[in-house]
Amino acid sequence: MATGRTHRPATRSRGIPEATVARLPLYLRALTALSERSVPTVSSEELAAAAGVNSAKLRKDFSYLGSYGTRGVGYDVEYLVYQISRELGLTQDWPVVIVGIGNLGAALANYGGFASRGFRVAALIDADPAMAGKPVAGIPVQHTDELEAIIRDNGVSIGVIATPAGAAQQVCDRLVAAGVTSILNFAPTVLSVPDGVDVRKVDLSIELQILAFHEQRKAGEEAAEVAAQAAAGAPAAAAAREKSATDQGPDGDVPAVMPA
Numbered sequence: 154m155a156t157g158r159t160h161r162p163a164t165r166s167r168g169i170p171e172a173t174v175a176r177l178p179l180y181l182r183a184l185t186a187l188s189e190r191s192v193p194t195v196s197s198e199e200l201a202a203a204a205g206v207n208s209a210k211l212r213k214d215f216s217y218l219g220s221y222g223t224r225g226v227g228y229d230v231e232y233l234v235y236q237i238s239r240e241l242g243l244t245q246d247w248p249v250v251i252v253g254i255g256n257l258g259a260a261l262a263n264y265g266g267f268a269s270r271g272f273r274v275a276a277l278i279d280a281d282p283a284m285a286g287k288p289v290a291g292i293p294v295q296h297t298d299e300l301e302a303i304i305r306d307n308g309v310s311i312g313v314i315a316t317p318a319g320a321a322q323q324v325c326d327r328l329v330a331a332g333v334t335s336i337l338n339f340a341p342t343v344l345s346v347p348d349g350v351d352v353r354k355v356d357l358s359i360e361l362q363i364l365a366f367h368e369q370r371k372a373g374e375e376a377a378e379v380a381a382q383a384a385a386g387a388p389a390a391a392a393a394r395e396k397s398a399t400d401q402g403p404d405g406d407v408p409a410v411m412p413a
C-alpha cells in the first residue's frame with residue numbers, strides 16, 4: 154500500500170467519508186473511459202465492475218454526492234464525470250512541483266496522466282547544480298535555491314517529494330514554509346507536518362510486501378485444500394474450491410493509496 158496520512162478527520166467537513174473520497178478517482182477513471190467511448194448512461198453494476206468496486210458501496214458513495222441515478226436507466230456518464238471532478242477539485246488547474254529529479258522524479262515528470270487530470274507540472278526542482286537548466290520532459294530543472302520563489306510565483310499548493318529519504322523532511326519543511334499545503338511523498342520516510350497540511354505517501358515496496366503476505370496465505374490455503382481432498386474425497390474439495398471462489402481479496406475494491 155501506500156499508506157496515506159492526512160491530517161483530516163475520517164469524515165470531511167462536507168460529510169463525505171475519506172474512504173469514499175479515495176474511491177472517487179476510481180469511478181472517475183472508469184467514467185472517463187465510458188465518456189471517451191460516448192457511452193451516455195451506465196448502471197451501478199457496470200460502473201462498479203469497471204471501477205473494481207462493490208456496487209452497493211458505489212451507490213452509497215454516490216448518495217454522498219447527491220447522485221442516485223434513474224431506475225432502469227442508470228447514471229448519466231457526463232454528469233457524473235462533472236460531479237466527481239467538481240467534488241475532487243479537478244475543475245480547476247493545480248500547479249504541482251516535483252522535488253528530486255532523479256530516476257523517479259524524471260519518470261513522474263514524463264507521466265502524461267497528470268496534465269490530463271488537471272495537474273500541471275509547474276516546475277522541476279533538484280539540489281544538484283549540474284542538473285540546473287537541463288530539460289526533463291521539456292521542462293528545465295531549477296535549483297533548490299529557487300524553491301520558495303517558484304512556489305510563490307506559481308501559486309503552488311501541491312508538492313511531490315522524490316528525493317532520497319534523508320533529504321525529504323528538510324524539503325518538506327521548505328515546501329510548507331513556502332506555502333505548500335499538500336504533499337505527495339515517495340521517499341521512504343515519515344514526514345512531520347503542521348496541522349492543515351495533508352501528506353499522502355506512496356510506497357510500492359509496501360504494496361509488494363502486502364502481496365507477498367497474500368501469496369503466502371494463498372499457498373497455505375492450497376495446502377489445506379489438498380489435505381482436505383486427501384482426507385475427505387472429492388465433495389469436500391469441491392466445497393473448499395467454492396469457498397475460495399467467494400472469498401474476496403482484502404483490498405480488492407480499494408485503491409493502492411488509501412487514507413490512513
Ligand SMILES: NC(=O)c1ccc[n+]([C@@H]2O[C@H](COP(=O)([O-])OP(=O)(O)OC[C@H]3O[C@@H](n4cnc5c(N)ncnc54)[C@H](O)[C@@H]3O)[C@@H](O)[C@H]2O)c1
Nearest residue numbers: 253254255256257279280281316317318320340355356357
Ligand atoms: N514510493 C515508491 O514506490 C518509490 C519507488 C522508487 C523510489 N522511491 C524513492 O524515491 C526517491 C528517489 O528515488 P530515485 O531512484 O529517483 O533516486 P535518485 O538518486 O535517482 O534521485 C534523487 C534525486 O534527488 C535529488 N536530491 C537530493 N537531495 C535533494 C534535496 N535536498 N533537494 C532536492 N533534490 C534533492 C538528487 O540530486 C537526485 O537527482 C528515493 O527516496 C526512493 O527511495 C520510492
